[in-house]
Amino acid sequence: MMQKPPQDDFLLKETNPHLGGGRITGDKLTSTYDLVEQMQYLYASVLEVTVKDKDLVKDDFIGRVFFDMNEIPKRVPPDSPLAPQWYRLEDRKGDKFKGELMLAGLMPMKAKDGRGTTDAYCVAKYGQKWVRTRTIIDSFTPKWNEQYTWEVFDPCTVITIGVFDNCHLHGGDKPGGSRDSRIGKVRIRLxxxxxxxxxxxxYPLLVLHRNGVKKMGEIHLAVRFTCSSLLNMMHMYSHPLLPKMHYIHPLTVSQLDNLRHQATVIVSMRxxxxxxxxxxEIVEYMLDVGSHMWSMRRSKANFFRxxxxxxxxxxxxxWFDQICNWKNPITTVLIHILFIILVLYPELILPTIFLYLFLIGVWYYRWRSRHPPHMDTRLSHAESAHPDELDEEFDTFPTSQSADIVRMRYDRLRSIAGRIQTVVGDLATQGERLxxxxxxxxxxxxxxxxxFCLIAAIVLYITPFQVVALLIGLYVLRHPRFRHKLPSVPLNFFRRLPARTDSML
Known part of the structure; x- marks a missing residue:
C-alpha cells in the first residue's frame, strides 16, 4: 500500500477495524517522501510496519515497529475512538532510534447513552474580537466550514484558535459536566x-493533564494574511508596541498583574x-490565565530556551578557540589574513560584518518554515515532565495537597533555588571584582x-592604533607552541581581586 499525502503528514491507512489511524514523525521525514507500509504477520499475532523512503532506484529503509495484536486496545463499540499512543521506530538491529509512529483516534470527551461522544465547537480570538462556531453534535470528525475576517492592527500579534467540548447539552453525563472541556488550542503569529x-x-490539538500531555486530535485551518499597503506594514516595525503613556509612566509589575486580572474578569462577564x-473557563484558557504561576516544567523549559x-x-x-589552537591550520591562516586586512583597512570592518550577516540570512532562507509554527511539546518539556511536577502545576493556590507532599516539594524548591542563588552570587562576585x-x-x-593604565595611556598615545591592534590580535592567535596551559597573567590578577562575599553573613 502506498499513499503520498499533500503535505508533511504521513497517514497510515486503516486496515484493521480495531486499529486507529496513525501518523509518522521523524527527523528524516519530509514532504518529498512516500510512505510504504509493508504489513505481515511474523507470528500468529505480531504485526510489522516498515517505513521506507521511496526512490527511483531503491527504496531506502527508514525504520520499523512491531505490534503485538493482543496488546493493542480494542474498539468497543467498534465506532469508538482510541487514545493516541506513540511507538518507537527502530532500525533493523533494533538499537537505533529512527523516529516515532503514532496510533491515533479522536478521544471521546464524555459519555452519552453508554458510549463516548464529543460535541465540539471552536473559539477564535484576535484583539477584542471573539468568535464562536456552532456546536457539532455527537461527532469525532466535526466540520465547521466557517470563515471569519479580522482587521489586523499590528502584524506582530497572535491569533488564537481553541477547540472545546460543549458539556451543557443533554445535561452532560460525566462528572463536573458544568465546565466545557478543553480539546486543544493553536496560536499563530501573523x-x-x-x-x-x-x-x-x-495543527495538533495538545492538552496538558496531570498524567501528561495528550494529543486530542487535529484541526485543519486555512489561513490567509492580506495587506493593502506593504509600505505601511513595514513601517509598523518601527512603531512602539505600547501606547506612549506606558513609556512615559511605566506600570509596576504588581499593577500589570492586577490589570490582567481585571481585564480577564471584564472580558469573562461580557x-x-x-x-x-x-x-x-473558556476565556481563561484562551488568555493563558495562570501562566505566571510556578511550574517546574516551565522553569526547565525557559532555562533551556x-x-x-x-x-x-x-x-x-x-570556533574561535579552535582557531587560536590551530585545529585547522588552513582556516587559521585565512583568519590571520582577514584580520590583517581589517586592521590595515579598518573602514572595511563594518561592511564585512554586515555582509557576513547578509550571507548567513540568505543561507538560512533554505531552511525557513513552510508552515506556521504550532504548539511544541519538546520546547515546553511536556513529554519529559515528571508526574509529580505536573501534579504540582495543576495544584490549586493555596495548595490542597497533604503536608508531606508540600514538604517534599518545598525541599525540592529550596534545592533548585540554592543553585540559582549560587549562580547569581557568582555573577555578583565578578561584577564586584570589576x-x-x-x-x-x-x-x-x-x-x-x-x-598599568598610566603606562597603557602613554603607549597608546605614541603608538598607532593599528599597530597595537595587530600585535594584540597576533598574540591571541599565536600558535599552541607558544602557549602555556596555566591561566594568563590578566586572568590570575582578576581572580585575585576582592569581592564582597567576605563581608556577607
Missing part, C-alpha cells in the same frame, strides 16, 4: 505568514452574556592597575 498566501495545514455564551539562545555565542567561542579595580579595597591591586 508576522510568520507570507502576504496573500493561503496556508492549509493540520462574553458570558453573549449568545451562545462563552464561559469563564536561554541555553539555546546563548548556544550560538558558545558555538562562536568554541568595581574593586578602582575602589582601593585592595591597595596593592588597585595601585598595580592604576600604574
Amino acid at each position: 508576522s510568520t505568514l507570507e502576504t496573500d498566501r493561503v496556508y492549509t495545514h493540520s 462574553l458570558s452574556r453573549s449568545e451562545p455564551p462563552l464561559r469563564k 536561554i541555553m539555546n539562545v546563548f548556544g550560538g555565542i558558545m558555538a562562536i567561542g568554541k 568595581q574593586s579595580l578602582l575602589s582601593w579595597r585592595d591597595p596593592r591591586a588597585t595601585a598595580l592597575f592604576v600604574l
Whole structure:
C-alpha cells in the first residue's frame, strides 16, 4: 500500500477495524517522501510496519515497529475512538532510534447513552474580537466550514484558535459536566505568514493533564494574511508596541498583574452574556490565565530556551578557540589574513560584518518554515515532565495537597533555588571584582592597575592604533607552541581581586 499525502503528514491507512489511524514523525521525514507500509504477520499475532523512503532506484529503509495484536486496545463499540499512543521506530538491529509512529483516534470527551461522544465547537480570538462556531453534535470528525475576517492592527500579534467540548447539552453525563472541556488550542503569529498566501495545514490539538500531555486530535485551518499597503506594514516595525503613556509612566509589575486580572474578569462577564455564551473557563484558557504561576516544567523549559539562545555565542567561542589552537591550520591562516586586512583597512570592518550577516540570512532562507509554527511539546518539556511536577502545576493556590507532599516539594524548591542563588552570587562576585579595580579595597591591586593604565595611556598615545591592534590580535592567535596551559597573567590578577562575599553573613 502506498499513499503520498499533500503535505508533511504521513497517514497510515486503516486496515484493521480495531486499529486507529496513525501518523509518522521523524527527523528524516519530509514532504518529498512516500510512505510504504509493508504489513505481515511474523507470528500468529505480531504485526510489522516498515517505513521506507521511496526512490527511483531503491527504496531506502527508514525504520520499523512491531505490534503485538493482543496488546493493542480494542474498539468497543467498534465506532469508538482510541487514545493516541506513540511507538518507537527502530532500525533493523533494533538499537537505533529512527523516529516515532503514532496510533491515533479522536478521544471521546464524555459519555452519552453508554458510549463516548464529543460535541465540539471552536473559539477564535484576535484583539477584542471573539468568535464562536456552532456546536457539532455527537461527532469525532466535526466540520465547521466557517470563515471569519479580522482587521489586523499590528502584524506582530497572535491569533488564537481553541477547540472545546460543549458539556451543557443533554445535561452532560460525566462528572463536573458544568465546565466545557478543553480539546486543544493553536496560536499563530501573523508576522510568520507570507502576504496573500493561503496556508492549509493540520495543527495538533495538545492538552496538558496531570498524567501528561495528550494529543486530542487535529484541526485543519486555512489561513490567509492580506495587506493593502506593504509600505505601511513595514513601517509598523518601527512603531512602539505600547501606547506612549506606558513609556512615559511605566506600570509596576504588581499593577500589570492586577490589570490582567481585571481585564480577564471584564472580558469573562461580557462574553458570558453573549449568545451562545462563552464561559469563564473558556476565556481563561484562551488568555493563558495562570501562566505566571510556578511550574517546574516551565522553569526547565525557559532555562533551556536561554541555553539555546546563548548556544550560538558558545558555538562562536568554541570556533574561535579552535582557531587560536590551530585545529585547522588552513582556516587559521585565512583568519590571520582577514584580520590583517581589517586592521590595515579598518573602514572595511563594518561592511564585512554586515555582509557576513547578509550571507548567513540568505543561507538560512533554505531552511525557513513552510508552515506556521504550532504548539511544541519538546520546547515546553511536556513529554519529559515528571508526574509529580505536573501534579504540582495543576495544584490549586493555596495548595490542597497533604503536608508531606508540600514538604517534599518545598525541599525540592529550596534545592533548585540554592543553585540559582549560587549562580547569581557568582555573577555578583565578578561584577564586584570589576568595581574593586578602582575602589582601593585592595591597595596593592588597585595601585598595580592604576600604574598599568598610566603606562597603557602613554603607549597608546605614541603608538598607532593599528599597530597595537595587530600585535594584540597576533598574540591571541599565536600558535599552541607558544602557549602555556596555566591561566594568563590578566586572568590570575582578576581572580585575585576582592569581592564582597567576605563581608556577607
